[in-house]
Amino acid sequence: MAEHAAGLATEKEARDVAEAARESEWSGPSFVRELFLGRFRLDLIHPHPVKSDPAEQARAAPFFAKLRAFLERVDSDMIDRTGEIPESYVQELRDMGAFGIKIPTEYGGLGLSYASYTRAIAMVTSKDGSLTALLSASQSIGLPQPLKLFGTPEQKQRFFPRLAKGAISAFALTEVDAGSDPANLRTSATLSEDGKHWTLNGEKLWCTNGTRADLLVVMARTPDAIVNGKPRKQITAFIVEAKAPGVEIVHRSRFMGLKAIENGVLRFTNVRVPAENILWGEGKGLKLALITLNTGRLTLPASCAGGGKAMLQVARHWAKERVQWGQPIGKHEAVAQKIALMAANTFAMEAVAELTVGLSERGHYDIRLEAAIAKMWNTETGWKIVDDTLQIRGGRGYETAESLRGRGEAGIPVERAMRDFRINLIFEGTSEVMRLFIAREAVDHHFKTAFALVDKEASRKDKISALGRVMKFYPLWYLARWFGKGDLPVAYSEFGKLGRHLRWAERHTRHLGRTLFHAMARFGPKLERRQMVLFRGVDIGADLFAMTAVCVRARMLAEQGNTEATELADLFCREARQRIRTNFHRFYGKNDSAIYRVSQRVLEGRHAWLEQGIVGIMEEAPVKSVRPAARSEPARQLV
Numbered sequence: 001m002a003e004h005a006a007g008l009a010t011e012k013e014a015r016d017v018a019e020a021a022r023e024s025e026w027s028g029p030s031f032v033r034e035l036f037l038g039r040f041r042l043d044l045i046h047p048h049p050v051k052s053d054p055a056e057q058a059r060a061a062p063f064f065a066k067l068r069a070f071l072e073r074v075d076s077d078m079i080d081r082t083g084e085i086p087e088s089y090v091q092e093l094r095d096m097g098a099f100g101i102k103i104p105t106e107y108g109g110l111g112l113s114y115a116s117y118t119r120a121i122a123m124v125t126s127k128d129g130s131l132t133a134l135l136s137a138s139q140s141i142g143l144p145q146p147l148k149l150f151g152t153p154e155q156k157q158r159f160f161p162r163l164a165k166g167a168i169s170a171f172a173l174t175e176v177d178a179g180s181d182p183a184n185l186r187t188s189a190t191l192s193e194d195g196k197h198w199t200l201n202g203e204k205l206w207c208t209n210g211t212r213a214d215l216l217v218v219m220a221r222t223p224d225a226i227v228n229g230k231p232r233k234q235i236t237a238f239i240v241e242a243k244a245p246g247v248e249i250v251h252r253s254r255f256m257g258l259k260a261i262e263n264g265v266l267r268f269t270n271v272r273v274p275a276e277n278i279l280w281g282e283g284k285g286l287k288l289a290l291i292t293l294n295t296g297r298l299t300l301p302a303s304c305a306g307g308g309k310a311m312l313q314v315a316r317h318w319a320k321e322r323v324q325w326g327q328p329i330g331k332h333e334a335v336a337q338k339i340a341l342m343a344a345n346t347f348a349m350e351a352v353a354e355l356t357v358g359l360s361e362r363g364h365y366d367i368r369l370e371a372a373i374a375k376m377w378n379t380e381t382g383w384k385i386v387d388d389t390l391q392i393r394g395g396r397g398y399e400t401a402e403s404l405r406g407r408g409e410a411g412i413p414v415e416r417a418m419r420d421f422r423i424n425l426i427f428e429g430t431s432e433v434m435r436l437f438i439a440r441e442a443v444d445h446h447f448k449t450a451f452a453l454v455d456k457e458a459s460r461k462d463k464i465s466a467l468g469r470v471m472k473f474y475p476l477w478y479l480a481r482w483f484g485k486g487d488l489p490v491a492y493s494e495f496g497k498l499g500r501h502l503r504w505a506e507r508h509t510r511h512l513g514r515t516l517f518h519a520m521a522r523f524g525p526k527l528e529r530r531q532m533v534l535f536r537g538v539d540i541g542a543d544l545f546a547m548t549a550v551c552v553r554a555r556m557l558a559e560q561g562n563t564e565a566t567e568l569a570d571l572f573c574r575e576a577r578q579r580i581r582t583n584f585h586r587f588y589g590k591n592d593s594a595i596y597r598v599s600q601r602v603l604e605g606r607h608a609w610l611e612q613g614i615v616g617i618m619e620e621a622p623v624k625s626v627r628p629a630a631r632s633e634p635a636r637q638l639v
């Protein structure tokens with residue numbers, strides 16, 4: 001049982017809050033949801049949903065030309081060194097409409113598709129991570145996205161034109177005690193007696209763009225609702241003017257990378273927020289945040305693919321140019337292997353990102369699982385690519401671009417790329433929290449069908465109706481998980497050489513469905529705590545999704561005349577199959593109990609003897625609350 005630290009939500013409260021904010025219904029079909037149920041529904045993603053749209057391309061072309069020309073001029077070393085994005089850059093981005101890429105033209109935006117938006121972000125990332133953070137925090141999770149999804153016509157009329165002109169926005173959810181666990185949110189809002197405004201108090205941590213924003217989306221606790229006679233925590237989303245009296249920037253946070261990210265701690269002291277600034281409705285804030293993040297998560301995968309391409313370009317050139325031990329390093333097998341896998345994985349990252357965006361644009365398709373996998377898988381795969389690129393560049397990979405240039409070499413900033421990239425595995429949902437989310441959604445059908453049978457709190461009536469559902473669903477479903485299209489040697493032959501990978505994926509999708517079912521039968525409700533087991537299931541599902549995305553994309557490209565892609569798709573699938581086999585092989589993890597036991601003993605300090613002989617880097621926190629801003633960065637009252 002998790003410890004209940006003073007004042008913090010209990011494990012049950014955390015789960016209840018997360019569960020209440022879940023989208024419990026599926027708004028459309030989902031390839032990945034079916035996949036976890038052991039059903040390989042290729043028809044849901046093939047033919048590839050991305051259609052070439054000449055009208056959109058023509059509309060987007062002038063913007064892309066301006067963006068490219070701008071990025072070619074951007075001095076990223078200066079941004080990295082000074083930790084600031086010059087106002088002239090921001091203004092240039094405003095002037096070309098880069099803060100309103102998806103905002104409809106009727107409000108003054110560029111009115112481009114999500115696909116064009118993610119393509120633009122990928123291009124920006126290939127040059128400068130701090131600029132990506134500025135544009136993406138504003139448009140992927142900042143006000144334009146929830147406004148588009150949940151804003152009233154009046155709110156759209158009020159805010160879209162400002163945003164389209166370049167008003168910068170930010171999304172403020174995280175607090176000191178509420179990172180992955182929103183149940184600990186403390187920022188509060190109380191309604192005035194006349195019902196005309198709310199008074200906001202609290203402090204938000206790590207709010208990207210918060211130190212430069214004009215408009216904020218702030219998640220705050222509002223009075224509890226009573227559900228079944230019990231109080232339930234309510235979280236509400238507010239649109240807050242950053243210049244409103246009482247909004248204060250108390251600290252500019254600085255990080256390992258993204259040196260110029262405009263991120264910090266915001267304090268709200270008796271901030272008056274008009275009642276009409278509530279987004280969607282009272283108590284719907286956390287759900288809004290999660291839905292916003294679902295779509296917002298489409299940006300990071302594309303951004304990672306852009307970064308991966310930039311790394312591949314560096315590695316390819318260097319591995320040909322650098323000669324050691326009598327030949328270019330790319331001829332040595334250890335480096336050659338990295339190059340091949342970088343290319344295959346970059347192709348896969350783009351396939352996953354592009355497919356997920358394509359599905360979201362198709363409409364009537366529930367992308368929450370695909371988006372979560374894309375976020376988790378692309379950020380982790382991209383990180384490996386950055387790491388391999390640094391290794392291939394050797395000492396030059398570790399040296400800063402300015403130092404390289406200072407001694408007469410090309411200033412290739414792999415060191416900066418690595419610093420900038422790492423955060424992708426943490427923000428917008430850490431890798432672990434993404435796996436938890438995917439696992440929860442993956443077993444949702446089983447949960448709805450059978451959970452009442454093992455739930456101690458379920459009534460006799462609920463148990464009987466669950467038994468009925470179980471008898472109706474499982475016999476046929478289970479039997480059908482043993483036979484399928486993948487058993488036929490000619491299945492998916494239209495994919496040519498890649499058909500065999502799809503047959504394998506179909507068979508192993510059924511295997512996954514059975515395995516998850518067996519795990520549920522074996523552990524019952526305790527499965528949710530067996531993260532090591534669950535996460536192997538998630539990783540198998542993610543690799544099966546990536547394999548399928550890769551085959552579908554290679555097929556689409558082949559139809560367009562690109563036959564080279566098949567080779568990359570084939571290599572990617574061969575490697576993914578190895579990983580999947582390994583995960584199935586160790587699904588129940590013979591060492592899991594030993595690993596957990598040792599971890600707890602380490603935490604108890606039983607192995608503190610291992611830490612002898614060091615000076616160490618530990619430090620006591622001076623005070624629990626946030627310190628005033630550093631002397632070089634005075635606290636700034638926004639009014």
Ligand SMILES: Cc1cc2nc3c(=O)[nH]c(=O)nc-3n(C[C@H](O)[C@H](O)[C@H](O)COP(=O)(O)OP(=O)(O)OC[C@H]3O[C@@H](n4cnc5c(N)ncnc54)[C@H](O)[C@@H]3O)c2cc1C
Nearest residue numbers: 171172173174179180206207208426427428429430432433
């Ligand atoms: C540069 C940067 C920019 C950011 N931008 C924004 C922003 O614009 N808006 C905003 O609201 N927030 C923002 N954040 C916050 C970010 O989203 C959080 O850092 C993130 O949600 C994780 O929270 P945490 O750091 O408190 O980690 P914690 O939640 O404390 O987690 C610590 C570790 O424990 C793991 N963990 C936690 N819970 C579980 C669990 N149940 N099971 C298994 N493992 C678990 C996590 O995966 C992680 O590895 C930003 C953060 C940074 C660093």
